[in-house]
Amino acid sequence: ELESPIITQMNVENPGELEATFKAIEEKWGKLDFVIHSIAFCPMDDLHGRVTDCSKDGFLQAMRVSCYSLIEMARLAEPLMKDGGALVTMTYYGADKVVENYNVMGPVKAALESTVRYLAAELGSKKIRVHAVSPGPLKTRAASGIAHFDKLIEEAIARTPEHRLVDIEDVGMTTAFLVSGGARALTGDTIYVDGGFHNMA
Template sequence: MSDTSKLSLQGRKGLVTGIANDQSIAWGCARAFRDLGAELAVTYLNEKARPHVEPLARRLAAPLLLPLDVRQEGQLEAVFGRIAEAWGRLDFLLHSIAFAPKEDLHGPVVDCSRAGFLTAMDVSCHSFIRMAKLAVPLMPDGGTLVTMTYLGSTQVVEGYNMMGPVKAALESAARYMAAELGPRGIRVHAVSPGPLRTRAASGLAHFDALLNRAAEKAPARALVDIEDVGLTTAFLVSDAARRITGNTLYVDGGYHIVD
């Protein structure tokens, strides 16, 4: 008989970053974590974002709601300091943070500025590495780190532009961290959702055409939603996935396998 209790997150402590509103991928993941019994710490970008995130944190009964702009010196360290103080440990974290300056994102890759590219890499990729470094001391018995990526990392997607190389770097970082942290019992994943409507995605050029094409061409003939992504991510942080690490897992109705 299979032990379905391995899917439970009861008693687990998790950090969720990147919730902007109730359409966010991070919100879909947070709901799935909570439904399976996890206790969550939630971050919000700034005071402008807080009124949108705070009600969601209450719905999750999250005991920790913390500001986090990874571009602000010391904020990431402060988040992990509060987690260490409140819980003394961390079982999993979700990195669902990405940013590129609009003027760089909307132009050809060869036209992006050095400053814009470095900003995108810092916020969207290096912040995950920084989180991993801070999480390791809180995971003496192992844990799971998950980040969000996109198909534009391996294929040229119209309008994705400079975020393609940035997400490619993020996926590579996840693989290297999986290899380095595996002996400590820490697993690392990148999850690659199909196109779905989020505030971040709305900033991409030609996004409606991308949605339509995915719905028409994906073998499942349907778009994914944040619940689909959340359930998959919750599985990855559970003991049911204890022998899975270093993957980029597509949650896209099979869209990535067609031309």
């Protein structure tokens, strides 16, 4: 639908696929202005269980896919961002506060947000900005894997000042701003797009 001239297979757990994607970008465009990192995974048994009971393999896979892949993308994007650029990843409120049923993804997203701050500090001299966008609950296929997700939806509607859910368009508009020149003085922050949910006690 977007008529993209580049469509590649990119499973971050398959060696070489991420590198091949960035190689295709280099050959087709020669440079890169921004990267949107919107990927997360955790085995279902570990996601639905207590953090205390999370398996080592499940934890490592969740960190590998959901957090370390951002580091890999930053490393591959850096030489292509010749005039500066922006990296944006997606996080969630459960990184900062304990959210029932979010379980091990809370620590994983906390690591992701910390990674954003370190990448911002390291890449700033090259005018590469790094952001984390933290949407409220969104009705997506990925979110449907969270146990009792409907309860999160109901709570968000009840607690936000406007009593509504945010949607993909809200997240898109914020992200478009962050990768634009209008956000040139912002980097290393977690930007909440949750209708004010995170401000409510």
